[in-house]
Amino acid sequence: MSENLQYFRAIYNFLPSEKERKIVLITGARQTGKTTLAKNKYNTLRYINLDSPEIRDGISQITASNWHKDIGKAILDEAQKEPSLFEKVKYAYDGGNLDFQVILGSSQILLLKKIRESLAGRISLYELWPLMMSEIYAGLGAKIIKPPLIDRILEEEDFHKLMESLPSVLIGEEDIKLKEAQEHLLRWGGMPFLLSINNAYERQKWLRDYTYTYLERDLADLSRIEDLEPFKKFQTISALRNAKLLNYSELARDVGISVDTSKRYLEYLKISYQTILLQPYGTNITSSAVKTPKIYWLDIGLLRQMTGFWGDVISGDIFETLVISEIYKWIKTMQKPVSMYFYRTRSGLELDILLKINERIIGIEIKNRSIVTPSDLRPMKAVADGLGKLWSGGILVYNGDKIDKIAEPNIWMIPSRRLF
Incomplete structure (x- = not known):
């Protein structure tokens, strides 16, 4: 492949x-x-x-x-x-x-x-960027890369009409290959060379060697860090805080460095395409919104290597990272004029993603399970009500099999493998 x-x-x-x-x-x-x-x-x-x-x-x-x-x-x-x-x-x-x-x-x-x-x-x-799900899927046997559903969602203004035009379920070889592509990303991430390695031990070794190469080559290009140990510890601690609100003071304390050094180290990770900061949506929609960004490692394989979490059980944070990184990589690769945020209030209401496309907003909630419950929709409905006419539609990304409308205003559940 x-x-x-x-x-x-x-x-x-x-x-x-x-x-x-x-x-x-x-x-x-x-x-x-x-x-x-x-x-x-x-x-x-x-x-x-x-x-x-x-x-x-x-x-x-x-x-x-x-x-x-x-x-x-x-x-x-x-x-x-x-x-x-x-x-x-x-x-x-x-x-x-x-x-x-x-x-x-x-x-x-x-x-x-x-x-x-x-x-x-x-x-x-x-x-x-590292391989996207659509690229891995194409490598599994497709003759061309079809733009993923997320691309059509970003381009087409009539969200409801687009959703209604889609088959509710996929069967046969197409769905099998999509599952395989998603499973590879969730387990190993998107570094292309890993697809040529079939042995799990060798894949882990390659990812381990990559982190050393990054330290030796990219850091040599970016900076003059004489003692690499604090930076290596910073990498691990920041990976353990993946999908969490960024707190420079806590990072600095846990690593044993100054806050300024913590900011500098994170900037190195951002510049070298290892991490991103997902910014909060600054406008108060329902109540006072937090102003602190969240940190994400873009490649799940490298995230697993840094944290040592190689178990077969996919955590909610890993699944969330998959969705965040796939949307982010597509927007950046195709240079889409789309702004990506999350929304969280000081009282605890949170919606995982807000996509601002011109004068419309699409909300996305991420759930790492195959069944959707009414309580999953409460944050999205509250945000939709607060946004009013700006609200274009909502997506609950989950691990099930069916695309279906599940609530108003214009909220649909979509399997993650169908979105990318």
Whole structure:
């Protein structure tokens, strides 16, 4: 399956053609498939890997005026290793001698002052995330990636009409493959290489090695941390607080570092695509809303590795993380103009997700079980009443089999595997 995944990345057809006048920057976490994607999409372009000191030395000798002749259209991998190239790309591009360039790099590339100064306004930025459920499903035998249901929900204004058009249940091979894709994500996360490993021990070893590689390479790019032990402990403690309200003081206390260091460490995790902060919806809908974000680890495999939770039982936090990360990855990958929040009041009322799409809002509640009860809908109904005309519809994401309308105003239950 993994051999075919290079053809099944949702971003593939979203990337510009090499016939366009573009400087394309593809960034993301390590091992998410940036090189494979670029080589497959732009298979006629020369590939240059700047991880090699010899290659970097050669690149440094090329003058800006000769860049279009000596390099020309090319894929420049690990570009953050040679910051001098960005001014040369700018010179060739602005002079009209270079129409297209693909730049690949780690998270550090977005922080480089030379990029901000040299290529501001010239770069088309794309982010590659760990595999999404639709991509794993495609790799299991589908010939193409169909946009998942969440994409249609974000695009189509008539939520009720869309829901009514869907089959209530799936049967046969399609549902079996969707279950398999979801089970892989819940157990191992979305790192592409894991799909080529069938042994559970080797998969765990790969994830363990990845965390070491991250410490050695990404942190070396991002910062100069002399003592890695506090940061390693911070990773573990932050993973144990996954899906919880962020509290820098508690993180700092548990790790034994200052609050400022705690903030700096979390920023490293965010910049390197390991974690996200889900922001609270700031407007008071029902009563006084909390203003503190929640922290999520984006990849469940890495989350399990950091916490050591390898059991077969899927916790509510893990299932919640699946739903949050899948929606977030799709929005970011396809660059949707959608804002994603959660809502929680000081009195304890909470709705897991609010998606703001132009002048409408969709609410989402996440339940890790196969049966829905009336009490599951109370927070959503309260938020819907408070939002009034802004409310477009509600989704209760669960582990069952059926899509069905379960309540007003326009609230539907949808199996998680059908949504993504």
